[in-house]
Amino acid sequence: MVPRETLSSPFTVPLRPIEKGNMMVRHIVLSGVLASASLVWAADPATSKQANPQKADRSFGTALQWETTIAEASKKASRQNKLLMVLAVAGHFEDPFFT
Amino acid sequence: MQALARPEVGDFLTQHCVAVYDKVGTFKVNVGPDGKTANRDGGNVAAFFCSPSGYVIHAVAGPRTAETFLAEAKWAVAAYTNIVGKRGLGSAAMQSGQVPRVTPALRQAHATALELITKPNASAPGLELVHHQPSPDPALRGIEQAGLKQREQVHRLLKSRAFEPLAVVGPEVYTKVLGEKVTTEAVQLTGATEARQAARTGQSLVEFYNGKAADANADKGPRK
Numbered sequence: 001m002v003p004r005e006t007l008s009s010p011f012t013v014p015l016r017p018i019e020k021g022n023m024m025v026r027h028i029v030l031s032g033v034l035a036s037a038s039l040v041w042a043a044d045p046a047t048s049k050q051a052n053p054q055k056a057d058r059s060f061g062t063a064l065q066w067e068t069t070i071a072e073a074s075k076k077a078s079r080q081n082k083l084l085m086v087l088a089v090a091g092h093f094e095d096p097f098f099t
Numbered sequence: 100m101q102a103l104a105r106p107e108v109g110d111f112l113t114q115h116c117v118a119v120y121d122k123v124g125t126f127k128v129n130v131g132p133d134g135k136t137a138n139r140d141g142g143n144v145a146a147f148f149c150s151p152s153g154y155v156i157h158a159v160a161g162p163r164t165a166e167t168f169l170a171e172a173k174w175a176v177a178a179y180t181n182i183v184g185k186r187g188l189g190s191a192a193m194q195s196g197q198v199p200r201v202t203p204a205l206r207q208a209h210a211t212a213l214e215l216i217t218k219p220n221a222s223a224p225g226l227e228l229v230h231h232q233p234s235p236d237p238a239l240r241g242i243e244q245a246g247l248k249q250r251e252q253v254h255r256l257l258k259s260r261a262f263e264p265l266a267v268v269g270p271e272v273y274t275k276v277l278g279e280k281v282t283t284e285a286v287q288l289t290g291a292t293e294a295r296q297a298a299r300t301g302q303s304l305v306e307f308y309n310g311k312a313a314d315a316n317a318d319k320g321p322r323k
Contacts, residue, residue, distance in 0.1 A: 061104060062103035062104050062109060063103065063104055063105060063106050063108060063109020063110070064103065064108075064109040064112050064113050064118055065113070065118070066118050066119060066120055067117060067118065067119040068119075069119065070119050070121065070153075072119075073117045073118065073119035074117075074151050074152065074153065075151075076117045077116070077117040077151035078151035078152070080117065082115055082116050082117050082151070083115060083116045083117075083148050083149065083150065083151070083156065083175070083176060083179065084116065084117055084119070084148075084149040084150065084151050084153065085112060085116040085117070085118045085119070085146055085147070085148055085149070085172075086119055086120070086121065086146070086147045086149060086265060086269075087103075087118065087119070087120040087121075087144065087145075087146050087147075088120075088121060088123040088124070088144065088145045088146075088147065088269060088273060089120055089121070089122055089123070089124070089144050090122070090123070090124035090125055090126045090142030090143055090144065090279065090286075091122065091125070091126060091142060091286050093120040093122070
């Protein structure tokens with residue numbers, strides 16, 4: 001189960017500034033991505049699979065996959081030239097009993 | 100939302116959107132003495148279609164059938180694609196300075212959709228995304244009618260507020276259209292001891308039942 005504190009609220013947290021054309025922000029983000037990529041490549045292959053949340057099934061009973069955070073979803077949507085769909089729920093989406 | 104479990108809905112959303120969810124509200128649930136029967140009070144759902152940087156294109160407020168949800172998703176994608184395409188803008192690479200070029204057209208699209216709902220015009224383009232085929236299941240007609248009213252409210256709101264940030268429009272939709280409050284409060288559980296225990300330990304109820312069954316009552320199998 002995803003820790004709740006990793007999910008930023010779409011209603012209270014301003015969305016990322018990356019599309020405002022700020023080259024400094026782009027540079028920092030790119031550096032971060034590259035650094036993360038280096039860590040992934042350097043990791044023990046036996047553990048890297050567990051450390052990669054992208055591999056996990058995140059459909060939660062639906063016919064699509066869900067990103068972990070709105071920041072990740074926003075970046076991915078921008079990269080893939082797609083829209084961002086934010087589902088605002090009253091309960092805990094991961095657990096149908098509480099959704 | 101049951102609609103999200105349908106393959107045609109999943110395929111369309113996967114092709115055109117990146118999906119993410121968040122808990123913005125709460126509800127109460129009372130679990131019956133059997134530990135399974137749940138009576139819920141409150142709680143609702145809304146799907147916001149946004150640009151990658153979080154400007155609201157459309158909102159689907161409240162539950163929908165698969166058919167109506169798909170129609171609204173298609174409306175959002177078509178409206179936005181059409182607007183940015185005509186202006187030679189990349190749908191994802193939206194610069195903040197280009198927002199004013201999109202906003203009036205998107206608000207006009209909401210005004211047009213609202214007019215089509217209230218005064219259907221058979222020759223209007225895109226009518227099928229506003230007035231779609233009713234569900235074959237008569238049991239779903241109530242949801243469809245409620246959904247159409249909620250859609251009308253959303254178009255009425257967004258004809259003057261579309262393409263504002265989600266942090267601004269989201270609470271408006273959630274509180275004014277759905278009548279819910281935005282809160283970080285946990286879901287309130289009352290009723291069966293097991294449900295309260297599950298909430299206290301942070302387990303899901305299914306996990307709790309499975310664990311309990313394995314520990315204490317293996318011969319009866321897991322309770323769900």
